[in-house]
Amino acid sequence: MKIDHIALYTTDIEKLKAFYERYFNARAGEKYTNPKKQFQSYFLSFSEGSRIEIMQKSGIPARAQEEESMGLTHFAIAVGDKEKVDLLTEQLRTDGYAIVGEPRTTGDGYYESVALDPDGNRIEITI
Incomplete structure (x- = not known):
């Protein structure tokens, strides 16, 4: 077994995509858009096979920015x-x-x- 990907919500999907492309050589797949759900996402792939899914959707609440917290x-x-x-x-x-x-x-x-x-x-x- 392996972890296939992790997913991150963002308020600026293009900015986050550019960050991982620039600094970590991620390759973005095609942008997926679901207008009905106001949702969009990219899968970012890395050379060793792992991926990050970055997602944007209206109405997702911000998480409190804590130095460390429970969960991921x-x-x-x-x-x-x-x-x-x-x-x-x-x-x-x-x-x-x-x-x-x-x-x-x-x-x-x-x-x-x-x-x-x-x-x-x-x-x-x-x-």
Whole structure:
């Protein structure tokens, strides 16, 4: 078994799509639109086969932006090596995105940093 995809609601689907395309080399599939439900989505694919579905629909309430909370708290994207973690973290910082966890080796041996996407979702950037 594997996790096929995670899904994220957003208020600006094009902005979120551009973020993952630019920084994580995601490839967007065709945009799906359901005018009756005022819903639209993209599946973003990554080179190793995992996907993120980004969705936009009117009337979806915002989630309180907590540092950490119950439920899904982050997802991790592996970029290949330590240097790429460092470079991507600095690029995101330079471009104005929040870095909420500086690059480091964790107690369980992972090398990672943590950044927020445009909607405040926590992304672990790892090897």
